[in-house]
Amino acid sequence: MLVGDRGMITQARVREDCAPAGLDWITALRAPQIQALAADDGPLQLSLFDERDLAEIESPDYPGERLIVCRNPALAGERARKRRELIEATEADLQRIKDRVRRARHPLKGAAAIGRAVGAVLGRRKVGKHFHCTITDTDFSFERDEAAIAREERLDGLYVIRTNLPAEALDAPATVRAYKSLARVERACRKCGEYSKILHDRSLDWLPAGHGRRALQLCGLWPGKVELQVP
Incomplete structure (x- = not known):
């Protein structure tokens, strides 16, 4: 079974690699795909989460697959805070450009020059989609594009796990846990840079048999293999 993030297990990889090999897989949808599911007539409706934080839905866009929608209130709050900070910082930078254009002495002139300045600001924090500029x-x-901001805010804290595994093989909570195990792998691999610096001049015997060696195994720096366990 393959477990990968939305950038690793793409639709093309599912079609060209996983399906011909008969592989089972678990991944997640990207934000635009989630927005499409949450359209007015889509299967992802916020009323699903009135009494619970996990729901399983179906969509004709993903035939023969299961879509497990999860809501994380803590993640929703963090995303809202980060978006607000990025928008406010970008707004302040845009206001400075506006002041430069409208000042009496030596104003910034020319659509091309103004556009370059605005483009640099919008590209810095990747929130240009939340502004209308003239x-x-x-x-x-x-x-601000308040409608676009509201559309994104309503999906804060939601993520959708996608898999071809039948429920009989792995139910919804177990599928979520399997996908979350990917985060533990990523944290372990971030340790590789730290570990690799000391492999040149120290024996490996000092490493504990637990997480230290497991991180090296995951990154290919320790002989042997490691298997992820779904709790």
């Missing part, structure tokens, strides 16, 4: 040769104005 640029001319002699003026610049902007405003």
Whole structure:
């Protein structure tokens, strides 16, 4: 069974690699795919979470697959906070450009020059989709796209796990736990940089038999193999 993030197990990989090999897999949907499911007539409706934080849905866009929708209130709060900070910081930078364009002495002129300055700001924090900007040769104005912000906010804390495993093989809670095990692998592999620095001049015998050696195994720096266990 393959467990990978949304960038690793893509639709193309499912179609071209996993399906021909008969492999089972677990991955997650990207934000645009979740937004499509949450459209007005889509299968992902927020009322599913009135009394619980996990629901299983079906979609004709994913035939023969299971979609498990999870809600994490703590993650929702963190995403809302981060978005708010990024938007406010970008808004402050855009206001400075607006002031430069409208000042009396030596204003910033020309749509191309203004556009370059605005583009640099919007690209810095990746929140350009949350603003409407109007640029001319002699003026610049902007405003928040409140509708776009609201659409994104309503999905804060939601993530959708996608798998071809039947429920008889792995029920919804176990599938979620299997996907979350990926985070433990990623944390272990981040240790590899730290471990690799000391492999040149120290014996490996000092490493404990638990997480230290397991991290090296996951990263290919220790002989043998490690198997992930689904709790």
